[in-house]
Amino acid sequence: MSDVVEVRGLRKVYPMGDDEVVALGGVDLAIARGEFIAVMGPSGSGKSTFMQIVGMLDRATSGTYLFEGNDVAKFSDDERADVRSRRLGFVFQSYNLLPRTSALENVELPMVYAGLPSEKRRDIALAKMDIVGIKALADHMPNQMSGGQQQRIAIARSLVNDPALILADEPTGALDTKTSRDVMRLFSDLNAHRNITIMLVTHEPDVAAFAKRIVTFRDGHILSDVPNLERAA
Amino acid sequence: MNLRATLRLAVQALVRNKVRSLLTMLGIVIGVAAVIITVAIGAGARVSVQQSIASLGSNLIVVQPGSVTQGGVRTGFGGASTLTPQDGPAVAQLPGVAAVSPIVSVHSQVVAGGNNWQTQITGVAPTYTYIKAWPLASGRFLSESDVASIAKVAVLGQTVVSQLFPNGSSPIGKTIIIKGSPFTVIGTLTAMGQSGMGQDQDDVVLIPYSSAMERLTGLTTVNLLLISATTAAQVNPVQTEVTALLARRHRIVPPQPYDFQVRNLQAFAQAASSTGTVMELLLAGVAAVSLLVGGIGIMNIMMVSVTERTREIGLRMAVGARARTILNQFLTESIVLSTIGGAIGVIVGLLGTVLVAQLAKWPTLIPPGWIFASVGFSAMVGIFFGYYPAQKAAHLSPIEALRFE
Numbered sequence: 263m264s265d266v267v268e269v270r271g272l273r274k275v276y277p278m279g280d281d282e283v284v285a286l287g288g289v290d291l292a293i294a295r296g297e298f299i300a301v302m303g304p305s306g307s308g309k310s311t312f313m314q315i316v317g318m319l320d321r322a323t324s325g326t327y328l329f330e331g332n333d334v335a336k337f338s339d340d341e342r343a344d345v346r347s348r349r350l351g352f353v354f355q356s357y358n359l360l361p362r363t364s365a366l367e368n369v370e371l372p373m374v375y376a377g378l379p380s381e382k383r384r385d386i387a388l389a390k391m392d393i394v395g396i397k398a399l400a401d402h403m404p405n406q407m408s409g410g411q412q413q414r415i416a417i418a419r420s421l422v423n424d425p426a427l428i429l430a431d432e433p434t435g436a437l438d439t440k441t442s443r444d445v446m447r448l449f450s451d452l453n454a455h456r457n458i459t460i461m462l463v464t465h466e467p468d469v470a471a472f473a474k475r476i477v478t479f480r481d482g483h484i485l486s487d488v489p490n491l492e493r494a495a
Numbered sequence: 496m497n498l499r500a501t502l503r504l505a506v507q508a509l510v511r512n513k514v515r516s517l518l519t520m521l522g523i524v525i526g527v528a529a530v531i532i533t534v535a536i537g538a539g540a541r542v543s544v545q546q547s548i549a550s551l552g553s554n555l556i557v558v559q560p561g562s563v564t565q566g567g568v569r570t571g572f573g574g575a576s577t578l579t580p581q582d583g584p585a586v587a588q589l590p591g592v593a594a595v596s597p598i599v600s601v602h603s604q605v606v607a608g609g610n611n612w613q614t615q616i617t618g619v620a621p622t623y624t625y626i627k628a629w630p631l632a633s634g635r636f637l638s639e640s641d642v643a644s645i646a647k648v649a650v651l652g653q654t655v656v657s658q659l660f661p662n663g664s665s666p667i668g669k670t671i672i673i674k675g676s677p678f679t680v681i682g683t684l685t686a687m688g689q690s691g692m693g694q695d696q697d698d699v700v701l702i703p704y705s706s707a708m709e710r711l712t713g714l715t716t717v718n719l720l721l722i723s724a725t726t727a728a729q730v731n732p733v734q735t736e737v738t739a740l741l742a743r744r745h746r747i748v749p750p751q752p753y754d755f756q757v758r759n760l761q762a763f764a765q766a767a768s769s770t771g772t773v774m775e776l777l778l779a780g781v782a783a784v785s786l787l788v789g790g791i792g793i794m795n796i797m798m799v800s801v802t803e804r805t806r807e808i809g810l811r812m813a814v815g816a817r818a819r820t821i822l823n824q825f826l827t828e829s830i831v832l833s834t835i836g837g838a839i840g841v842i843v844g845l846l847g848t849v850l851v852a853q854l855a856k857w858p859t860l861i862p863p864g865w866i867f868a869s870v871g872f873s874a875m876v877g878i879f880f881g882y883y884p885a886q887k888a889a890h891l892s893p894i895e896a897l898r899f900e
């Protein structure tokens with residue numbers, strides 16, 4: 263079975279007037295099914311840029327990117343949108359829930375674009391909300407919830423299409439230490455018990471400690487790529 | 496994504512911003528209501544002009560006195576006093592003429608018992624009811640002998656009846672005083688309603704033209720000659736004949752201008768309907784501009800909405816919305832806004848039309864096609880003015896949209 267993600271020589275260059283910024287200067291990485299990767303590195307090292315390209319929100323300047331064995335460079339914008347709605351899950355630092363929209367409807371959103379009928383959407387959404395422990399909040403609005411609860415809604419939303427990969431860019435960045443630990447325990451459980459592949463960006467070693475593999479970026483390159491001996495079995 | 500889901504998303508988004516959605520709709524509501532009301536008034540006026548012209552009889556020919564020049568100053572048509580009652584019988588001899596009536600008009604106060612009323616006193620010939628196709632309601636009409644004897648008899652229009660005899664008693668046989676002379680009421684006319692110009696045609700007292708000249712104007716001339724041609728085809732030949740005859744009778748030598756003017760009602764009808772059309776176009780133009788302003792309002796709000804919801808759009812794209820889906824969503828929002836606005840506008844317009852008809856007593860008519868056209872047109876306004884903002888939303892880059900503050 264092919265890896266979920268395989269990138270080789272991935273480059274991303276942003277033009278800046280006459281100059282250019284090399285955000286990624288040739289990255290090679292493979293993510294196998296069931297992995298739990300923490301991406302670390304100093305600010306500006308290209309972590310978010312890498313996540314965006316892997317998440318098909320942006321295109322690489324050069325290099326190859328195979329997603330589940332398919333060459334992403336050949337995908338049209340619509341095909342990339344379809345892969346996002348069916349095979350990928352996103353969790354953001356700022357939760358990004360729709361305001362004035364119930365938790366349940368927020369969780370249902372990716373399925374709306376995947377074209378699922380409404381009863382089925384509801385059932386799946388409630389099931390995923392149960393997994394992340396917030397089923398009771400289904401009718402609540404985002405502004406009635408704590409940061410930790412909102413992030414759980416966002417995680418439930420990333421789970422609804424049974425994604426091949428969940429991408430989380432600093433998911434605990436806005437949370438206090440205790441809540442971060444709860445959220446990381448949830449990610450860890452999802453990975454361990456439901457075999458969900460996760461790649462998350464963090465600055466905090468405590469958070470990265472939950473992952474099974476730690477990749478460190480510097481200046482657009484991978485500096486190190488090591489298993490987390492405590493977690494990796 | 497199917498239509499129902501798109502519609503649901505659009506309605507959800509609009510409901511989330513109720514006040515703003517309603518205010519945006521208001522522009523379209525006012526625009527469509529304005530269109531409906533102006534069209535209703537315009538069409539109502541045109542139809543009533545047409546009806547009153549038809550009720551006058553299309554075979555009608557009117558002779559007016561011409562203008563006169565006095566010390567270099569020319570009066571308008573009707574300024575001269577050149578038509579005599581003797582012109583009437585002469586015209587009546589012409590082939591193709593069915594009937595002729597001289598007309599002498601005076602405004603005067605009329606008194607009956609304790610009531611008095613300012614009205615139009617019209618001196619006419621017995622042929623008048625035939626020419627105007629105006630049936631009597633009661634009593635009898637003026638006769639040839641009434642004219643010959645300069646009789647003090649009168650036939651009343653319904654408005655005058657209700658003003659002078661408000662208790663409902665029959666006016667027949669009663670005496671009314673016109674300019675100090677007692678006239679006996681011998682008949683009443685059926686109600687004719689408003690003329691195309693909005694005049695109450697029933698506000699009239701008919702008396703023999705001879706009596707009007709003798710007792711009211713003191714002149715030997717009349718204001719008009721009304722002529723009815725036997726058939727519509729006869730109108731033009733009769734008009735030519737009458738012109739030639741009157742020129743002869745009034746001894747007009749060619750370079751001299753005619754001292755009278757002969758017109759038929761087709762000319763009136765055309766003039767009336769062309770003024771009507773101009774008015775209608777003008778009104779419709781003003782209404783269309785207000786609809787346009789409503790459309791620009793929608794575009795404005797949609798632009799604000801797209802900017803305000805940039806992060807939302809980014810998120811929707813991240814979780815799998817295609818560009819086309821985003822475009823459809825925003826376009827649908829603007830179409831829903833404008834169509835609901837249009838539907839409300841139709842209702843407001845209908846209510847407004849009823850109000851205008853009741854309060855201003857203007858004739859109104861709503862061509863049913865306009866109702867559908869208005870709603871359809873507002874939907875099109877929604878598409879037209881919603882497209883640019885929707886396009887803008889669809890072309891956002893997801894990462895930039897997500898990063899937007």
Ligand SMILES: Nc1ncnc2c1ncn2[C@@H]1O[C@H](COP(=O)(O)OP(=O)(O)OP(=O)(O)O)[C@@H](O)[C@H]1O
Nearest residue numbers: 276277283284285304305306307308309310311312
């Ligand atoms: N849209 C852009 N235009 C120009 N330069 C960009 C753009 N996005 C990112 N960059 C540059 O690319 C480099 C990598 O940025 P990136 O956001 O990937 O860093 P990061 O590792 O996520 O940093 P942080 O930990 O602060 O989030 C930086 O130098 C940044 O300035």
Ligand SMILES: [Mg+2]
Nearest residue numbers: 309310311431
């Ligand atoms: Mg970053």
